[in-house]
Amino acid sequence: MLANTPPPPYYAVIFSNIKSPDTEGYSEMADRMVELAAEQPGFLGIESASSDIAITVSYWESEQAIANWKRNAEHQVAQKLGKDKWYAAFQLRVAKVERAYSY
C-alpha cells in the first residue's frame, strides 16, 4: 500500500537491504516492527517492496521522532538481529521530504 502522507516537509527513512541466507524469524520480526513503528509518536506511514533487494521507506513528522524510534528498546533488539543475522548488506538514509506529488 502507498503511504498517505501529509503535505511536506516531513522526514523519510530509506532502508535498502540485501538479505543473508539466514531468514529464520525475519518475517515475524518485520511484521512486528511495522506494527510497533505505527504506534510511535510522529509516525506518518510506511512503504515496503522486496525483490532482488528490499526497500522500506518509513515517514516521520520530525528528526526527533526518528531518533526516538531508533532508540526504542524492542526495535534495538531487531536492529541487532538484523546486523548479526538477517542482512548481508544495507543502506539507511535519513532524508527531508521537500516536495511530493501523487496520482
Add this chain to the structure above:
Amino acid sequence: MLANTPPPPYYAVIFSNIKSPDTEGYSEMADRMVELAAEQPGFLGIESASSDIAITVSYWESEQAIANWKRNAEHQVAQKLGKDKWYAAFQLRVAKVERAYSY
C-alpha cells in the same frame, strides 16, 4: 543492487507506485529509463524493488539534476505513458538526504 552513493548531502527521488493491469511495454521502458537516468549529469545511483507495490529510489547530486531529468524528452514520454497506462497510483517524493549509514 544497493546504490553506492557518496557522503550526504545529496537528493533522493522516492517513487512508489501500484501498477495497473496493463503492463504492455512497461518492462522495456523501465529498463530504458534506468539506462538513460544513469547517463544524466548528477546521477548518483538507483535502487528498485517490486512486490505488492514497487519502490524506485534514484539519487542525485542536486535539485537541478532532478529538474533536468524530469524535463528529459524521452523521460517525458515515459512519464506520460506511466500516467495514462501503467500506473494505477503513485507517490513521488523529492527529499534531501542528510545522513546515511551502511553495513
